[in-house]
Amino acid sequence: MIVELASNSERKMAQALIEARGLAFEECVDVTYGIYESEQLVATGSRAGNILKMLALAPEHQGGSVLGELATELVMSGLRAGHESLFVYTKPEFVLSFQALNFTLLAHQEKVALLEYGQGLTKWLESKKGLMRPGLNGAVVVNCNPFTNGHLYLIENAAQRVDSLYVFVVKEDRSVFPFNMRYWLVEQGVRHISNAVLLDTSHYIVSGATFPTYFLKKDDPIARIQMELDVTLFASRIAPYFGITRRFVGTEPNCALTGGYNAAMLRTLPAHGIELQVVERKQTDTGVISASKVRELVGQGDLARLADYVPTTTRTFLESDEAAPIRERLQQDFRNRALNGC
Structure with missing residues (x-):
């Protein structure tokens, strides 16, 4: 029988099994389930948003039906929470077990495999079908927190080297902007690039789904593994769909x-x-242009210096009433750092 593990004692039992x-045990999850046998916890698993994690089974239940029962309950909880697709990352040797539960393998690295329950990737790609272009295609992936002259320089430079340039803006919201x-700032800033x-x-x-950590050992090169996945x-999966054969980055x-x-x-x-293809970063007299420098200037209230770092469209926005909450947040962060001696 599957039960939700909500009390501190139940969580500690789950932690012991996981470890x-x-x-690695992680505190920040939405729900944790467990399966007991003779009052002994023999399986546990958790969900954080649309990601299933910390699935752990006692050795005697490996290869049985317990994993399916646990994964099914976690998936159902995710669907009830409104997630159309659920992700799980696991060790490559467990891929077949999850595929048997209707998970689809998206990508794998020597230590990590990422699988999805649902047709999220297929649906996302199909929703972009109208954007497919023939010819020599390239791509840049940008966060733009916010959009700067550095981003603009990279995109303009890359666009000159291909027939079509796909500009992917990171959707995951972990940024100030x-x-x-x-x-919108990227859209306004690249309107002249046909x-x-x-x-x-x-x-x-570049999302929480593609950057696993919980089952990696402490001595694993975690950042490298995440990036390679x-x-x-x-x-x-993505580049072939759009016919992308070049990816552009700036020097860092x-x-x-x-x-x-x-x-x-x-x-x-x-x-x-x-x-x-690596493009040399655009610089000002004081060094390379970066979004962090722009945030610093806004935090200092030094909007006059923004002209060297951002396009007119970004500067106009940063000076607008709409951007007031962003300015206030950055200025408060700057004051806090100053008080803490940072």
Whole structure:
């Protein structure tokens, strides 16, 4: 019988089982379920949003029906919560077990496999069918928090090297500027680039679904594994649909994370017939242009200096009444850091 594990004692039992199976326990989940046998917890699993995680079974229940019962309950809870697709990342040796439960393999890396319950990727791709273009196609993936002259320079440069350039704007909302705002700023900023095709990334490029961590060992190169999984999904499922054979990135002298992602693309893309082209970052007299620098200037209330860092469309927005909540938040963050000596 499957029950929800809600009390502290039940959660501790789940944690013990999870850690006994070599997985990492995570506190932040929406729901945790368990299966008992003779008052002993023999299986547990959790859901955080649309991601199933921390599925752990006692050794004697490996390969039986328990995994199916647990995964089915987690999927149903996700569907009841309004998620059309559910994701699970697991070790490659368990892929067949999840495929037997109607999960579809999206991508895998030597230590990680990402599967989806539902037809989310297929539906997302089909919804973009009208954006398909013939010829030599390239892609850039941008977050744009917010859209800067650096982003504009990369897109303009890349657009000159292909017939059509797909500009994927990261949809996951973990930025100061929400997705709709970021997308609109990119849209306004690239209107003059006739061969730029703008679209979102849904769950399938740079998202919580493509960046697993909980079952990786402490000595695993976690960031590298996550990045390679994300790049593999792009290269094997998304790029072929749009006929993309080039991906463009800017040089990254400051951010180790972004630099690592560029390195992951260099390792992974060529095997899928995709060429990585690196564009030298645009700079001002004071250094490279970055969205973090723009946020810093807004936080300092120094809007006059924005002209060197952002296109007119972004600057006009940042000075508008609509952007007032963003300015206030950044300025409060700046004051807090100053008080804390950061």
